[in-house]
Amino acid sequence: MTERGLDAHLARHAASGARHAHEVAATIALLAQTGITIARTIAEGAFGGALADKVGATNSDGDSQRGLDLLTDELFLAAAANSPVGLYASEELADPVLIGVDRPLALAIDPLDGSSNIDTNVPIGTIFSIRPIIGDPVADPLGSFLGPGHDQIAAGYLIYGPQTALVITLGAGTHVFVYSPARDGFHCVMPGVAISPKTREFAINASNHRHWDEGIRLYFDDCIKGGHGPREGEFNMRWIASLVAEAHRILVRGGVFLYPGDRRRGYAQGRLRLVYEAHPIAMLVVQAGGTATDCTQPILDIAAKELHQRTPLVFGSANEVARIGRYNALPGEMADRAPLFGKRGLFRA
Structure with a gap:
């Protein structure tokens, strides 16, 4: 476990004493592993069989769905089921899914952002938001997702392009990790990203x-x-x-x-x-x-x-x-x- 590896970064956070730090670290580790599986599927292109259109299929908001939209949603839901996530909300689903009442985290996710670009080989990705569950998740599964953005305790995205990268914040800076097959993991290439206040x-x-x-x-x-x-x-x-x-x-x-x-x-x-x-x-x-x-x-x-x-x-x-x-x-x-x-x-x- 290298000092700049994702595992080391998450281990430091788990030991930080931050709210739900252990659970957040475990959840992001599972999301990262699922992202590697999705990146490999995307790399197979038409040979993988997952990119096919679902004729007439739409998501909860009326947008057309690709086969890979549905597959990624299934994979992330399966990952959430093995994590400390108790509530799962997705672009592809009308309502949140209650996974477990004794779990502390709510995960909101866009499983495959930019899927209309799949055929043209443009980078696409996964966006996720992690919040603490508030109130009774059985009586009010929506409530944990409807607070302001400040309620988030972690957020990030995976981008599937020439490189597969994971970008995360745990509330103390934003960090970019790139997946290296040779090193078999995500490694930090941009710690503490700083966006210039000026631009052209x-x-x-x-x-x-x-x-x-x-x-x-x-x-x-x-x-x-x-x-x-x-x-x-x-x-x-x-x-x-x-x-x-x-x-x-x-x-x-x-x-x-x-x-x-x-x-x-x-x-x-x-x-x-x-x-x-x-x-x-x-x-x-x-x-x-x-x-x-x-x-x-x-x-x-x-x-x-x-x-x-x-x-x-x-x-x-x-x-x-x-x-x-x-x-x-x-x-x-x-x-x-x-x-x-x-x-x-x-x-x-």
């Missing part, structure tokens, strides 16, 4: 420009004007359409991600799920020195009203997230847009 890179689906509210449109327009616009600098734009892949890029090299609500039918509150996508990603980002909001308020302050609740999501470099909040709140009053007072105003050469 943003990620958004620009095809929705006409549907955005004014503030988001103005922010985007100012960025793409580059050195000739009010931002007076060149920006790069990215869009992978995989939340895990977007988050991983930002944790590794900075940037900001935007998935706002818009005027399309069913998109007023965005499309990402609060409990098992936005909350865990926000915890990881905040623990790395970044910020995460719904364009207005911190994501971790928001309590869910239902398990599959959707939310707008902006996260990444703190200064840029704050700027986006100002555009959203006062789109017509941004100082760098006012011709009389901007850096390139009426009275400036």
Whole structure:
């Protein structure tokens, strides 16, 4: 067990005296092992038989399901059954599953984020959130999942790409582990990730420009004007359409991600799920020195009203997230847009 290995990291946490530290460490170890199995299945591609579509099948929120969506959900549920997890909530299931009344943890999971990208070999992943069970899990199985994001005691994701990586926070920093087949385990390659507060890179689906509210449109327009616009600098734009892949890029090299609500039918509150996508990603980002909001308020302050609740999501470099909040709140009053007072105003050469 090397000092930078996942097992050593989890052992140190288990001995830390933190709330449910032993149980959290044991649960993450099982999630990591399940992730290795899933990564191997994905690597088999069409030869593995797990990528087939389930014609007409949809999850609890109406999204189409792939065969691998269902397989990963089954594998993580089986892992949870052998862990200290008493309640299991998944994107693929309408309601939480009660595993055991004498277990202290509630696990919320998106078993396979970005599954629409499977055929194009784009990185996909698993996002998870760990909370303590509160109240009576038999009488109120939903209650443990509906608190604010601050109730989480651990969060993370697995990303299945050129490398299989596990990114976790146990409440004291965010750490990146990469799986090494040669070393037969996950090993830390980025301890204590720190997201730069400044960035010149943003990620958004620009095809929705006409549907955005004014503030988001103005922010985007100012960025793409580059050195000739009010931002007076060149920006790069990215869009992978995989939340895990977007988050991983930002944790590794900075940037900001935007998935706002818009005027399309069913998109007023965005499309990402609060409990098992936005909350865990926000915890990881905040623990790395970044910020995460719904364009207005911190994501971790928001309590869910239902398990599959959707939310707008902006996260990444703190200064840029704050700027986006100002555009959203006062789109017509941004100082760098006012011709009389901007850096390139009426009275400036």
